[in-house]
Amino acid sequence: MESVGVRGVTSIGLFPLFVGAMAPPSAGRNTICGRFTRHLNVLCIDAFDDGTLDRIFGAIVNWHFSTQEESTVQQLQRASSREVYKLVSSTFLPTPAKSHYVFNLRDFSRVISGILLVPNSALSSVEKLMRLWLHEIYRVFHDRLCDDNDRSEFFKIIKRVGEKNFRLRMETVLAHLVPEGEDLTPLHVNNLIFGDYMIPDAEEKVYDEIQDMSDLTQVVETYLHEYNVVSKSTMSLVLFQYMIQHVARISRVLKQNSGHALLIGFAGSGRQSCTKLAAYMASYDLFKIEVTKTYGVTEWRDDIKKVMMKAGGDGKPTVFLLLDTQIKDESFIEDVNTLLNTGDLPNLYTNEEKAEILEKIQAVAKDEFSSYNCSHRSDPGRRSQSV
Incomplete structure (x- = not known):
């Protein structure tokens, strides 16, 4: 095991208590000498096996797609995402030039979280379900790859796993993204986009597939024009296809809970502009x-x-x-x-600031609790369903 860093140091009487965290070798972590670990109680948490992963994430996906009768949904949670996660973790290993190639269960959970963004009622066919799965897999794993050879290898993995589990050919599922007379390539998959910003004035924005790039371009241009009208610092941007794809990726990150992203590029490549535009499209400050x-x-x-x-x-x-x-x-x-x-x-925070925060949270909690009681008193069936 290798040291990641001491998480906390406390003391019991005159004897200090050290709590540390360790992980398998990668990303420059150094081996800890046995002469040091013999003074400590080492607790080891082994990696989850396939059955455990299927049970945890399968229960979540089954609940979300509870009204879907297609057996492909079962294949999605049992095999597809897990197989890709295992293959990516074993194929793309961290090196000094690619130290960020570290994949863990958080990435697996982000794929499932992205799939859950689409309402159950919006998945009208197995083909659309496969496109959603492809999109989330690409956003979580593919966007971290920094080498063309790695991206090509990832495309082969996705094609093999997806066609085996969904029993559909990617050329058929993504036919609308490939111009006539061309073969499916990794570049075509980049045009597979899901988002919730196509109807700006919608009361409830639905995360759904965007099939027409021209419509997406017009919508993003409208957002940009409105941003320049209300903002003190205007942005004069040329919204070409590659930039729109990046805006869509950032918008997806903002859509998820605890979403965060690291944007890498040369100075003046538009990282700030894409972020500002995506934040405005999501109505975020x-x-x-x-x-x-x-x-x-x-x-x-x-x-x-x-x-x-x-x-x-x-x-x-x-x-x-x-x-x-x-x-x-x-x-x-x-x-x-x-x-x-x-x-x-x-x-x-100081004690005074903590008291102020508690007052605000208590007021919000009381309002939520009272609205919850009122809604369930008026609809007893809803209460039994939620319980």
């Missing part, structure tokens, strides 16, 4: 820090307080945009990592 010469850890923590109070305390959906040029201290990255893993930073 955009929060950015303003770095000055005197900006330090104290100012950083104050900004973190502001964005967390805005999102959690006031209940406003917010996008926190952090640029690589704004990272003046390594502790900024550590704080972001802690936020993504736990949703909180230790010792961030």
